[in-house]
Amino acid sequence: MHKLPTIDFTNKRNLKPGSTSWLATSIESTRALEQYGCFIAEFDKVTPELNGAVFKGLQDLFDLPTETKMQNKSAKPLYGYVGQIPFIPLYESMGFDYSNTPDGVKSFVDVMWPNGNEAFSATVLSYTRLVAELEEMVTRMVFETYGAEKYLEAHRNMVTYLCRGMKYRAPKTNETNMGFVPHTDKDFITVLHQNGVNGLEVKARDGQWFTVDLKPSSYIVMSGDGAMAWSNERLYSPFHRVTMNGDENRYSIAQFSFLEGIIETPKEFIDEEHPLRYKPFDHLKYLEFYSREENRRLESALKAYCGV
Numbered sequence: 001m002h003k004l005p006t007i008d009f010t011n012k013r014n015l016k017p018g019s020t021s022w023l024a025t026s027i028e029s030t031r032a033l034e035q036y037g038c039f040i041a042e043f044d045k046v047t048p049e050l051n052g053a054v055f056k057g058l059q060d061l062f063d064l065p066t067e068t069k070m071q072n073k074s075a076k077p078l079y080g081y082v083g084q085i086p087f088i089p090l091y092e093s094m095g096f097d098y099s100n101t102p103d104g105v106k107s108f109v110d111v112m113w114p115n116g117n118e119a120f121s122a123t124v125l126s127y128t129r130l131v132a133e134l135e136e137m138v139t140r141m142v143f144e145t146y147g148a149e150k151y152l153e154a155h156r157n158m159v160t161y162l163c164r165g166m167k168y169r170a171p172k173t174n175e176t177n178m179g180f181v182p183h184t185d186k187d188f189i190t191v192l193h194q195n196g197v198n199g200l201e202v203k204a205r206d207g208q209w210f211t212v213d214l215k216p217s218s219y220i221v222m223s224g225d226g227a228m229a230w231s232n233e234r235l236y237s238p239f240h241r242v243t244m245n246g247d248e249n250r251y252s253i254a255q256f257s258f259l260e261g262i263i264e265t266p267k268e269f270i271d272e273e274h275p276l277r278y279k280p281f282d283h284l285k286y287l288e289f290y291s292r293e294e295n296r297r298l299e300s301a302l303k304a305y306c307g308v
């Protein structure tokens with residue numbers, strides 16, 4: 001049976017670039033993203049108080065009337081409110097856009113309903129800033145492990161985030177327990193977190209599905225299609241899904257990193273044995289491609305979009 005590795009990113013490890021612990025963690029993280037496409041990160045920058053406020057806020061948000069939630073609209077694909085999806089009745093989600101201001105962070109209140117959710121907006125912003133630190137560390141570690149540091153600065157300058165809050169209600173008797181359909185993430189690196197209720201399942205390279213048992217203080221770091229294409233398939237973008245067992249509602253929050261620009265495989269990943277697998281592509285246009293109904297059932301949207 002498969003089990004995801006747990007990697008320690010807590011403050012006590014004192015991870016400083018170049019230190020012994022940093023190097024060890026870099027190799028561990030990169031190998032896990034190659035083998036499983038994800039790992040469990042122990043990370044304690046988000047305090048229990050902030051964590052509690054995030055999930056209390058999400059609960060209150062999803063408790064609002066549908067008409068109110070529908071006012072959170074965005075022209076960007078996959079941002080804004082996604083209401084009930086017919087074939088996955090347990091699922092509901094809201095994407096928060098906070099990417100385009102001078103300091104790189106925009107309050108999603110701007111794109112939200114008028115009556116103000118300022119307190120929750122501030123909570124989500126503090127949360128996302130801290131989680132971005134984890135994403136930054138892992139990205140840097142991966143680039144360094146592959147000897148691709150020289151591409152890191154350009155990469156960082158292009159990163160933009162989509163943060164999505166999710167509610168999966170507990171299934172009623174005789175109702176499907178499918179929380180979310182199998183898919184790969186379309187981004188570069190995802191950081192996922194949940195309210196203590198398990199449900200995430202990941203498909204290993206050998207085709208076996210396995211469950212992820214997550215402590216309330218832990219996170220899942222996952223490589224998406226963007227990272228898989230960039231690394232010429234060294235990093236793996238795993239299929240994953242949500243299955244709801246038990247009678248508790250599940251809330252989760254995912255932070256997706258996208259590049260505002262072109263993803264191109266560095267030449268360091270290409271040789272005779274590893275010919276180029278994906279043409280350079282515009283990451284946000286790929287997201288747009290995927291968000292169209294006719295492209296959502298593709299076995300590999302990435303191969304269809306930019307496969308060589």
Ligand SMILES: O=C(O)CCC(=O)C(=O)O
Pocket residue numbers: 164166180185192194200240241242252253254
């Ligand atoms: O809720 C989860 O744990 C998974 C969500 C997910 O896979 C996604 O939003 O892409």
Ligand SMILES: [Fe+2]
Pocket residue numbers: 183184185240
């Ligand atoms: Fe996902």
